[in-house]
Amino acid sequence: MKKPPRRTAERILATTLDLFNRFGEPNVATTLIASDMGISPGNLFYHFPAKELLVNALFDEYLSEMNRLLPAAAEVQDVEHAWFFLHSLFELIWRHRFIYRDLNDLLSKNRHLEEQTKTVLQLKQQAFEAMLGGLQQHGLLNQSEAERRSCATHMVVVLTWWLSYEYVQNPRHALEETNAGQSALRGAQQVLGLLLPYLSELPKAQLQALIQVYSDR
Amino acid sequence: MKKPPRRTAERILATTLDLFNRFGEPNVATTLIASDMGISPGNLFYHFPAKELLVNALFDEYLSEMNRLLPAAAEVQDVEHAWFFLHSLFELIWRHRFIYRDLNDLLSKNRHLEEQTKTVLQLKQQAFEAMLGGLQQHGLLNQSEAERRSCATHMVVVLTWWLSYEYVQNPRHALEETNAGQSALRGAQQVLGLLLPYLSELPKAQLQALIQVYSDR
Numbered sequence: 001m002k003k004p005p006r007r008t009a010e011r012i013l014a015t016t017l018d019l020f021n022r023f024g025e026p027n028v029a030t031t032l033i034a035s036d037m038g039i040s041p042g043n044l045f046y047h048f049p050a051k052e053l054l055v056n057a058l059f060d061e062y063l064s065e066m067n068r069l070l071p072a073a074a075e076v077q078d079v080e081h082a083w084f085f086l087h088s089l090f091e092l093i094w095r096h097r098f099i100y101r102d103l104n105d106l107l108s109k110n111r112h113l114e115e116q117t118k119t120v121l122q123l124k125q126q127a128f129e130a131m132l133g134g135l136q137q138h139g140l141l142n143q144s145e146a147e148r149r150s151c152a153t154h155m156v157v158v159l160t161w162w163l164s165y166e167y168v169q170n171p172r173h174a175l176e177e178t179n180a181g182q183s184a185l186r187g188a189q190q191v192l193g194l195l196l197p198y199l200s201e202l203p204k205a206q207l208q209a210l211i212q213v214y215s216d217r
Numbered sequence: 218m219k220k221p222p223r224r225t226a227e228r229i230l231a232t233t234l235d236l237f238n239r240f241g242e243p244n245v246a247t248t249l250i251a252s253d254m255g256i257s258p259g260n261l262f263y264h265f266p267a268k269e270l271l272v273n274a275l276f277d278e279y280l281s282e283m284n285r286l287l288p289a290a291a292e293v294q295d296v297e298h299a300w301f302f303l304h305s306l307f308e309l310i311w312r313h314r315f316i317y318r319d320l321n322d323l324l325s326k327n328r329h330l331e332e333q334t335k336t337v338l339q340l341k342q343q344a345f346e347a348m349l350g351g352l353q354q355h356g357l358l359n360q361s362e363a364e365r366r367s368c369a370t371h372m373v374v375v376l377t378w379w380l381s382y383e384y385v386q387n388p389r390h391a392l393e394e395t396n397a398g399q400s401a402l403r404g405a406q407q408v409l410g411l412l413l414p415y416l417s418e419l420p421k422a423q424l425q426a427l428i429q430v431y432s433d434r
Binding site: 024026027101102103104105107108114117118121147150153154156157158160161162164165167168169171190193194196197198 | 241243244318319320321322324325331334335338364367370371373374375377378379381382384385386388407410411413414415
């Protein structure tokens with residue numbers, strides 16, 4: 001049985017996400033989106049009368065996925081689980097990487113993003129503090145309150161700008177689809193690497209082993 | 218005695234740097250620069266026939282300042298010295314913050330920046346590895362080779378994207394001139410906070426005291 005054709009608005013969003021991710025939002029005009037889909041600019045305009053509405057709709061999809069994923073941080077009980085959580089976070093970021101590529105420019109032009117991006121940083125901070133608190137409760141690490149807050153902030157910065165770091169090293173290819181897997185692995189490594197000096201011996205060895213396994217791939 | 222008037226090209230660069238820093242490079246057209254200076258667009262064009270040349274000239278000033286400052290990393294012998302070095306780095310970044318505000322967009326449009334930005338990341342990485350190596354030689358911290366590399370990478374990411382982090386929290390005011398001092402202090406705190414778990418007792422207490430003093434201001 002054939003799947004029913006997707007509604008035009010959904011197809012427009014999928015195409016826009018793909019083009020934004022490939023070329024960066026500042027470089028994609030609505031005329032390019034329409035021509036890429038083979039529809040008229042008027043048809044696109046009927047569904048999304050301004051480019052900003054496309055940006056907002058895609059951002060809200062990203063936001064609701066983030067809101068579903070982040071609470072899992074509080075359930076993290078061991079190093080493998082932390083690895084899996086970070087990997088999932090980076091996969092989500094990757095699917096919406098246009099937001100991360102031009103974050104400052106996007107939010108300087110868009111009130112909705114200006115408000116919501118700040119909220120996302122706070123949610124990430126809370127999630128990482130919850131994760132660190134959970135690991136401490138399970139006896140895996142030892143931090144003072146101040147260390148936990150500071151470590152969570154470092155995790156937020158590295159999580160949020162890791163793709164930018166990779167982009168600077170290789171602007172022509174870093175954000176191409178073929179790099180999805182490797183990029184998520186390197187990102188998870190870097191963010192969890194921040195925990196290493198705080199972990200007790202056994203989980204530290206486990207995390208180092210995980211990082212080693214994935215570095216060798 | 219009056220200072221001799223600056224040459225027009227220098228005045229153009231100073232005005233451009235100021236406007237880029239305040240409004241972001243994507244939002245500043247050459248016509249705005251000319252009108253802000255009260256010169257004709259033709260006069261501006263005579264000195265800089267393309268906006269890209271303004272960006273490149275300002276970037277090269279930044280680059281040569283970075284090249285003068287970074288070698289000092291290898292001379293860092295104690296925690297106060299590290300603090301001073303990081304503070305100087307953030308002051309330099311602040312003076313050229315337009316580069317950091319829209320880094321990915323700038324380098325996606327400009328071959329010169331694409332090449333040079335990668336080099337700057339490598340120079341920062343080497344500088345931090347040299348600093349960590351020096352502190353270890355002076356008995357202040359203890360890291361394996363892998364820890365030193367990883368810690369230096371974390372320092373590079375937090376150094377490079379700290380202003381972006383502050384910008385997301387407060388897009389309307391974070392990059393305004395009045396925040397220069399506080400922003401450099403918070404940045405230095407965050408980057409040096411990455412060393413805390415590796416420091417031995419005395420320098421750790423010294424660094425925590427430094428962070429505390431400046432947090433209270």
